[in-house]
Amino acid sequence: MNEFREFFSNNPLFVSSNFEQVGNHVYAKSGVLQQIKDQYPQLDVNVDVKYTLVDIAKTVWKEEKKRQAAASNHAEAANSTSGENKADTQDPDQKDKVNRVVAFLRDVIPEYKKSDYGFVASELLKLGYPESEVLFGIVQAGKDGIILNPKKVVDSYEKQLKREHLLPTAEGYVDQQNFGALGKAFFESYTTRVIDYQDIDYLFKELEESGHALTLEQQKDVRTHFVAELANELTSKYENTKLRGAVLANELYHEYGDIGLPFCYQILLANSNDDNRYALEFSYQKAYERYGKNEVINTLREIEASGYSEQEAAQTLINTKWPAKMVLETVKNVGPTTISLDVDSVINEYLEAIGYGNANHAEQSQNTAGAQENADVQENVGDENNQMGDEPDFEQNGYGDPNLNSGMGRSRRRKYHIVSREQAKSSIDKKAVVACMIAAAGCLSTTVLVSIFGVNPLVAAKNCFASLAAVKAANIGLSQLLPNMKDFVALAASVSTTIFGTISWLRLDRKKKQIEAQEALDLAEGGTKRV
Amino acid sequence: MIEQGDILTLDDQKKYVAVSILSLEGSQYVYLVNKENYKEFIIGELIGDSGVDEVDDPDLLETLIIKFNEDLKESLPKIIEQYM
Numbered sequence: 001m002n003e004f005r006e007f008f009s010n011n012p013l014f015v016s017s018n019f020e021q022v023g024n025h026v027y028a029k030s031g032v033l034q035q036i037k038d039q040y041p042q043l044d045v046n047v048d049v050k051y052t053l054v055d056i057a058k059t060v061w062k063e064e065k066k067r068q069a070a071a072s073n074h075a076e077a078a079n080s081t082s083g084e085n086k087a088d089t090q091d092p093d094q095k096d097k098v099n100r101v102v103a104f105l106r107d108v109i110p111e112y113k114k115s116d117y118g119f120v121a122s123e124l125l126k127l128g129y130p131e132s133e134v135l136f137g138i139v140q141a142g143k144d145g146i147i148l149n150p151k152k153v154v155d156s157y158e159k160q161l162k163r164e165h166l167l168p169t170a171e172g173y174v175d176q177q178n179f180g181a182l183g184k185a186f187f188e189s190y191t192t193r194v195i196d197y198q199d200i201d202y203l204f205k206e207l208e209e210s211g212h213a214l215t216l217e218q219q220k221d222v223r224t225h226f227v228a229e230l231a232n233e234l235t236s237k238y239e240n241t242k243l244r245g246a247v248l249a250n251e252l253y254h255e256y257g258d259i260g261l262p263f264c265y266q267i268l269l270a271n272s273n274d275d276n277r278y279a280l281e282f283s284y285q286k287a288y289e290r291y292g293k294n295e296v297i298n299t300l301r302e303i304e305a306s307g308y309s310e311q312e313a314a315q316t317l318i319n320t321k322w323p324a325k326m327v328l329e330t331v332k333n334v335g336p337t338t339i340s341l342d343v344d345s346v347i348n349e350y351l352e353a354i355g356y357g358n359a360n361h362a363e364q365s366q367n368t369a370g371a372q373e374n375a376d377v378q379e380n381v382g383d384e385n386n387q388m389g390d391e392p393d394f395e396q397n398g399y400g401d402p403n404l405n406s407g408m409g410r411s412r413r414r415k416y417h418i419v420s421r422e423q424a425k426s427s428i429d430k431k432a433v434v435a436c437m438i439a440a441a442g443c444l445s446t447t448v449l450v451s452i453f454g455v456n457p458l459v460a461a462k463n464c465f466a467s468l469a470a471v472k473a474a475n476i477g478l479s480q481l482l483p484n485m486k487d488f489v490a491l492a493a494s495v496s497t498t499i500f501g502t503i504s505w506l507r508l509d510r511k512k513k514q515i516e517a518q519e520a521l522d523l524a525e526g527g528t529k530r531v
Numbered sequence: 532m533i534e535q536g537d538i539l540t541l542d543d544q545k546k547y548v549a550v551s552i553l554s555l556e557g558s559q560y561v562y563l564v565n566k567e568n569y570k571e572f573i574i575g576e577l578i579g580d581s582g583v584d585e586v587d588d589p590d591l592l593e594t595l596i597i598k599f600n601e602d603l604k605e606s607l608p609k610i611i612e613q614y615m
Contacts, residue, residue: 415578417581419539420539424536432538433536434615502592510589
């Protein structure tokens with residue numbers, strides 16, 4: 001970062017009088033590009049094309065790095081042939097800096113843990129020395145017997161340096177309030193392995209420190225554009241693949257499993273309108289579950305290693321926002337042989353914390369399955385609030401809610417009498433029938449996603465209605481028939497939650513009745529109450 | 532005989548559209564949506580042409596949801612063509 005800025009601030013060509021602002025971008029004035037090209041004859045630019053300052057700076061910097069690398073290689077070659085200390089081939093100032101890097105590494109190594117190349121690299125970066133000196137220093141330190149893996153430290157250092165170089169570009173986009181371009185720039189750095197998705201958090205912090213703080217909404221905007229780029233790339237990559245759904249889900253899991261899959265998945269679905277949607281959904285869900293289960297087990301192990309209690313373990317798992325059902329099933333299956341934590345206690349603490357616990361352990365264990373399902377309903381709705389950040393205007397009328405709009409949710413089976421039957425004859429009735437059927441189609445496909453695949457209700461509803469709108473709008477004027485699409489999304493989310501909640505409630509009710517029957521049988525037979 | 536797209540008035544004095552009807556193991560099941568309020572729906576077994584008994588078996592409900600969904604996906608274009 002310092003080197004980058006130092007380089008451009010000392011370069012007489014990169015002064016404000018050589019550039020002009022047009023709209024949101026700054027371009028080189030006429031003739032300036034030729035001067036730059038004269039300075040860098042190998043520069044891959046066309047002097048007749050208008051380049052932005054950012055583009056020119058990036059290209060020049062790339063060329064400068066090539067020069068530095070060539071100089072470095074030359075120095076190394078000279079060193080290897082002469083057998084002399086590499087620093088001896090450098091000018092006194094450079095040699096001094098290299099020595100200081102070596103001394104610095106000697107000081108920092110005691111704090112250096114195995115595989116923590118990033119730590120060493122970030123400490124080196126703080127020195128603010130030119131890159132070549134730092135790289136020489138790392139290599140020299142290795143030769144001097146300082147215990148580190150020079151190659152990995154160098155790789156990490158260069159990666160962090162590149163990440164630092166990204167910041168001026170990022171600051172420019174923040175100044176322009178162009179968060180789409182920022183997301184795209186992050187993605188380009190991601191594809192060239194300069195940054196990982198997690199580095200975006202670090203970059204946001206760096207931007208904040210340089211006076212370019214982004215609000216949470218703006219950060220979300222950047223991430224949306226990042227993931228949209230990724231989704232487009234993946235979608236086009238597998239455009240002509242027969243097993244696109246499964247292949248794509250597999251790649252998402254293996255290659256991008258840790259970068260906000262649900263978000264990416266949502267965009268993929270929005271982009272996809274072919275028959276592979278369900279294959280994708282199913283495969284993704286499976287991959288995500290596997291990923292989630294691994295994460296739960298890893299979290300448990302970390303908690304165990306840290307010596308935390310079962311209660312703290314439960315709270316940590318709750319904080320992850322993973323679906324309760326998946327978490328509890330995974331914890332249950334981990335079993336006492338894998339970890340020393342009492343998994344039953346973790347489950348109990350978890351249920352207690354989310355409001356489904358029961359002081360009576362025996363009764364609780366009987367109800368666990370139903371409570372999990374119920375907790376999952378809660379979790380799905382809660383997740384959605386967290387992920388989307390917008391207000392779902394559907395009612396959370398899950399199981400047991402006396403205000404259920406549907407006739408469902410009761411344990412008793414209601415019987416209706418059909419008073420009359422008619423066929424739609426008037427155009428008003430015909431439109432009403434079609435509207436009912438479209439609404440039902442959206443609600444049912446949403447419910448399938450929610451109850452079978454475990455997708456969040458609002459996410460599922462949005463995707464289902466987006467798909468309906470895309471297919472039907474052109475032919476029947478859907479906007480006239482269903483004037484408020486947002487209400488229909490809320491409707492589908494609400495209905496799917498109701499149906500899913502009802503199914504869970506009915507299962508719980510059935511289990512409760514089975515237990516009551518068993519208890520009655522035990523008592524009648526003179527046995528003890530089951531525990 | 533009740534058909535898809537029929538408008539039924541039930542004894543709760545509300546009008547419902549029969550959006551999907553299907554047969555399963557000898558019984559006929561219907562998905563009804565309130566004509567005025569799409570949030571109100573009934574999933575039930577048709578008792579002849581005179582009654583609807585709400586389904587309260589969770590496993591059956593799950594099965595029906597999937598089948599109603601498949602049926603609607605298939606029949607919706609035809610219904611739209613027929614009614615619009």
